[in-house]
Amino acid sequence: MTTRKRKKSLPQAESSSVQTHSEPLKRLGLSDTNPAGHLHSPYFSTRESVRLSYSFFDQPCVDLAKAFLGKVLVRKLTDGTELRGRVVETEAYLGGEDKASHSAGGKRTERNTAMFMKPGTIYVYPIYGIYLCMNVSSQGEGAAVLLRSLEPLSGQDVMRGLRAAKRKAGARILKEKELCNGPSKLCQALDIQRCFDRRDLATDSEVWLEGDPEAETASAGEVVSTSRIGVESHGEWATKPLRFYMRGHPCVSVLNRDAERQMQSSTDLQIAETDGTV
DNA sequence: GGTGCGATCGCCT
DNA sequence: GGCGATCGCACCG
Numbered sequence: 001m002t003t004r005k006r007k008k009s010l011p012q013a014e015s016s017s018v019q020t021h022s023e024p025l026k027r028l029g030l031s032d033t034n035p036a037g038h039l040h041s042p043y044f045s046t047r048e049s050v051r052l053s054y055s056f057f058d059q060p061c062v063d064l065a066k067a068f069l070g071k072v073l074v075r076k077l078t079d080g081t082e083l084r085g086r087v088v089e090t091e092a093y094l095g096g097e098d099k100a101s102h103s104a105g106g107k108r109t110e111r112n113t114a115m116f117m118k119p120g121t122i123y124v125y126p127i128y129g130i131y132l133c134m135n136v137s138s139q140g141e142g143a144a145v146l147l148r149s150l151e152p153l154s155g156q157d158v159m160r161g162l163r164a165a166k167r168k169a170g171a172r173i174l175k176e177k178e179l180c181n182g183p184s185k186l187c188q189a190l191d192i193q194r195c196f197d198r199r200d201l202a203t204d205s206e207v208w209l210e211g212d213p214e215a216e217t218a219s220a221g222e223v224v225s226t227s228r229i230g231v232e233s234h235g236e237w238a239t240k241p242l243r244f245y246m247r248g249h250p251c252v253s254v255l256n257r258d259a260e261r262q263m264q265s266s267t268d269l270q271i272a273e274t275d276g277t278v
Numbered sequence: 279g280g281t282g283c284g285a286t287c288g289c290c291t
Numbered sequence: 292g293g294c295g296a297t298c299g300c301a302c303c304g
Contacts, residue, residue, distance in 0.1 A: 127288090128285075128286065130285070182297070233294095
């Protein structure tokens with residue numbers, strides 16, 4: 001209570017930032033005090049989860065990118081194993097004006113056809129000759145959301161095996177938070193293949209998205225909005241805040257401390273205004 | 279911790 | 292023919 005009544009001041013903003021970041025670590029059991037490296041996720045429960053249908057995906061791109069945060073991506077392998085990961089980082093690619101989008105200028109090709117299909121359609125494309133990225137079509141012509149990072153919830157050992165298969169023999173064992181902290185890493189860990197392109201996330205039997213009744217949805221105050229990764233060459237579109245991640249989450253691929261500090265400053269200011277201390 | 283670089287090939291011009 | 296919505300590793304501090 002009293003800690004929330006801070007006025008803005010740099011050193012305190014710093015320390016509060018540290019506090020904000022260590023808490024999710026503890027929640028995840030990913031701190032150093034867990035030598036096994038395994039965790040009993042507070043998010044995984046026996047309660048029935050709800051598969052999300054077309055109406056969830058049928059919203060504007062930026063809204064969908066934020067709405068994805070906290071949802072659970074499920075991949076069912078042919079042997080019946082279910083791999084689960086919570087979405088903690090996304091990017092919005094708007095199409096049309098968005099110069100960084102594969103569908104910039106409304107350009108439609110064989111590769112990006114899925115971006116123009118109905119909301120919920122999966123867009124998988126190869127990058128750098130050796131990796132894949134997974135997107136999901138949203139409302140809006142050619143618009144889609146890139147899934148960048150997941151928090152592994154179940155099937156971690158299988159994920160580790162799938163990731164190891166693509167790495168050099170004898171490479172070190174990956175930590176849990178390293179399994180899905182990147183767009184191509186999550187495709188490897190969940191065995192998302194090229195053939196998933198143009199499939200429907202709302203109805204497919206091998207991959208789907210679930211809400212999680214146990215966990216609260218990421219609230220606006222905990223979502224960092226910042227620039228997208230790997231699109232530096234696209235002028236003003238490179239700097240627009242179209243990447244979204246759960247603040248303080250250890251599985252996010254790239255942090256932007258400045259954006260987080262600015263968030264904290266404006267939050268502190270709002271609290272101060274509410275308190276009448278400014 | 280951070281920075282720089284090479285790998286590798288499908289897609290688009 | 293050039294480049295990319297990436298990653299892992301070597302190297303530095």
